[in-house]
Amino acid sequence: QKEVEQNSGPLSVPEGAIASLNCTYSDRGSQSFFWYRQYSGKSPELIMSIYSNGDKEDGRFTAQLNKASQYVSLLIRDSQPSDSATYLCAVGRTSYDKVIFGPGTSLSVIP
Amino acid sequence: NAGVTQTPKFQVLKTGQSMTLQCAQDMNHNSMYWYRQDPGMGLRLIYYSASEGTTDKGEVPNGYNVSRLNKREFSLRLESAAPSQTSVYFCASKRQSYEQYFGPGTRLTVT
Numbered sequence: 001q002k003e004v005e006q007n008s009g010p011l012s013v014p015e016g017a018i019a020s021l022n023c024t025y026s027d028r029g030s031q032s033f034f035w036y037r038q039y040s041g042k043s044p045e046l047i048m049s050i051y052s053n054g055d056k057e058d059g060r061f062t063a064q065l066n067k068a069s070q071y072v073s074l075l076i077r078d079s080q081p082s083d084s085a086t087y088l089c090a091v092g093r094t095s096y097d098k099v100i101f102g103p104g105t106s107l108s109v110i111p
Numbered sequence: 112n113a114g115v116t117q118t119p120k121f122q123v124l125k126t127g128q129s130m131t132l133q134c135a136q137d138m139n140h141n142s143m144y145w146y147r148q149d150p151g152m153g154l155r156l157i158y159y160s161a162s163e164g165t166t167d168k169g170e171v172p173n174g175y176n177v178s179r180l181n182k183r184e185f186s187l188r189l190e191s192a193a194p195s196q197t198s199v200y201f202c203a204s205k206r207q208s209y210e211q212y213f214g215p216g217t218r219l220t221v222t
Contacts, residue, residue, distance in 0.1 A: 006153075031208065032208045034211075043201060043213040044154070044201075044213050045213075046211075049210050051208075088154065090211070092208060094207070097159065097161040098159060098167070099144065099159075099203075100156060100170070102153055104151075
């Protein structure tokens with residue numbers, strides 16, 4: 001079992017729709033959770049970080065964390081063509097400082 | 112602030128050659144990381160250093176060595192390059208359990 005898994009893509013949504021990206025992780029001791037966006041040929045850039053159960057909203061982005069189910073998700077509202085990218089879920093254990101990434105989900109927003 | 116810098120940006124090696132990828136950060140971060148990224152594979156952790164003087168293996172350490180030269184610098188060495196090491200290599204750094212900051216990447220081809 002991989003440590004961090006994401007829903008397989010590619011995911012296509014029409015412009016203005018909600019895109020839903022999912023991630024599960026295997027280490028119950030995980031304490032920090034991140035969503036990165038990566039455009040082709042570029043470095044990953046942080047979109048959201050979340051550390052506690054529940055929802056965290058930042059503009060059009062909402063991260064949801066459920067530690068009991070070992071599940072973290074990212075919702076993108078009012079999707080724009082500029083949101084087309086690969087989204088990477090990353091999970092860390094504070095005490096050991098290791099950060100593991102999922103394989104990524106490719107998102108295409110169709111105008 | 113330059114953030115995280117990596118050299119070189121591109122490199123072509125022949126099988127069996129050696130080389131060192133350099134990474135430096137100017138954000139006074141304790142932790143530094145080396146990842147490789149292959150198409151469809153997300154980021155896979157090669158080695159990380161939680162603090163100056165310590166290094167630990169990640170998911171795919173075979174064929175690589177690292178040196179945490181000081182708090183700023185973390186290098187990755189390929190002793191005898193193989194075609195399977197053709198990849199994009201990213202260095203990252205972070206402070207405690209917060210998000211990682213990535214360098215621009217090194218595109219390595221081994222022929």
